[in-house]
Amino acid sequence: WKDRYWMIVKNENPNPPEKNLRVTSALNIANGFPTEVSPPITGDYWAEGPTTLIIGDYLYVYFDKYTEGKYGALRTKDGVSWEDISDQISFPKGVRHGTTFRVSSSIFEKIKSNK
Numbered sequence: 698w699k700d701r702y703w704m705i706v707k708n709e710n711p712n713p714p715e716k717n718l719r720v721t722s723a724l725n726i727a728n729g730f731p732t733e734v735s736p737p738i739t740g741d742y743w744a745e746g747p748t749t750l751i752i753g754d755y756l757y758v759y760f761d762k763y764t765e766g767k768y769g770a771l772r773t774k775d776g777v778s779w780e781d782i783s784d785q786i787s788f789p790k791g792v793r794h795g796t797t798f799r800v801s802s803s804i805f806e807k808i809k810s811n812k
Contacts, residue, residue: 698756698776702726705747705758706734716743718760722776738771738779746794759786761794768792 701722708717717737723730739760746761755772762769762783769783800808 698722698773699751700724701776702730703749703756703776704730705749707745707747708734708737716745718744718747718758720776735777739769740781742769744769748794748796750797757782759795759797 701724703720703722706719706721708715708719715737718739719734719737721730721732721734738758742762743764744760744762746763747758748760750757750759754774756774756776758771758779760769760771767783768786768788769781770786771779772782773779
């Protein structure tokens with residue numbers, strides 16, 4: 698999966714109503730992404746606002762379970778099989794959609810100590 702470009706998309710089907718996340722990928726984004734997407738990677742809840750992060754061998758997807766007022770997370774090692782790790786994460790109260798980015802440990806410590 699690491700040799701591909703990944704796009705996480707929100708399915709907005711109105712009938713039947715669906716608000717779930719799906720994935721598509723491409724080897725070369727100059728040709729665009731395929732319009733065929735995966736089956737839902739999220740569960741039986743409404744999800745939106747995904748952001749991704751690579752840690753070690755995993756691609757993580759964090760997202761908003763907005764009708765439940767909490768966040769969820771999935772991870773994959775292959776882009777096909779997704780593991781729900783929502784019960785293993787926590788976020789500060791009041792956060793909204795966000796994104797992930799890499800920072801040095803010294804920057805992280807400054808942010809963390811600036812509660």
